[in-house]
Amino acid sequence: MEPSYHACAACNYQRKKCAANCILRRHFPKGKTNVFNAVHKIFGVANVTKMLRAANSLADQDEIAKSLYWEALSWAKDPVRGPYGAHLQLEDEIRVLQERLLFLEKAERRPD
Numbered sequence: 834m835e836p837s838y839h840a841c842a843a844c845n846y847q848r849k850k851c852a853a854n855c856i857l858r859r860h861f862p863k864g865k866t867n868v869f870n871a872v873h874k875i876f877g878v879a880n881v882t883k884m885l886r887a888a889n890s891l892a893d894q895d896e897i898a899k900s901l902y903w904e905a906l907s908w909a910k911d912p913v914r915g916p917y918g919a920h921l922q923l924e925d926e927i928r929v930l931q932e933r934l935l936f937l938e939k940a941e942r943r944p945d
């Protein structure tokens with residue numbers, strides 16, 4: 834655990850003191866400035882804080898933080914479609930793999 838005098842990336846950005854019970858500290862520690870910046874750019878600190886506070890457990894908070902980061906990266910990669918672009922890409926991959934599977938199943942059924 835970092836000494837308490839190091840503000841987390843979120844508090845450092847907001848230029849405020851990082852309290853010992855800062856809800857953002859766990860997910861955006863001092864060394865994760867790039868992660869915080871990506872998430873903050875898309876969702877904003879207030880919304881991220883609100884979503885983390887709504888979680889029922891630390892495990893859920895971790896999942897929320899990972900999910901927000903993934904979505905923020907999706908928007909950085911594809912500013913037009915964001916996560917929907919990733920979804921479309923996965924649909925294409927599934928279609929290609931299903932076609933290959935069908936081809937291989939047909940080839941297996943052919944008599945020698």
Ligand SMILES: [Zn+2]
Pocket residue numbers: 840841842843844845850851852855856857858
């Ligand atoms: Zn903090």
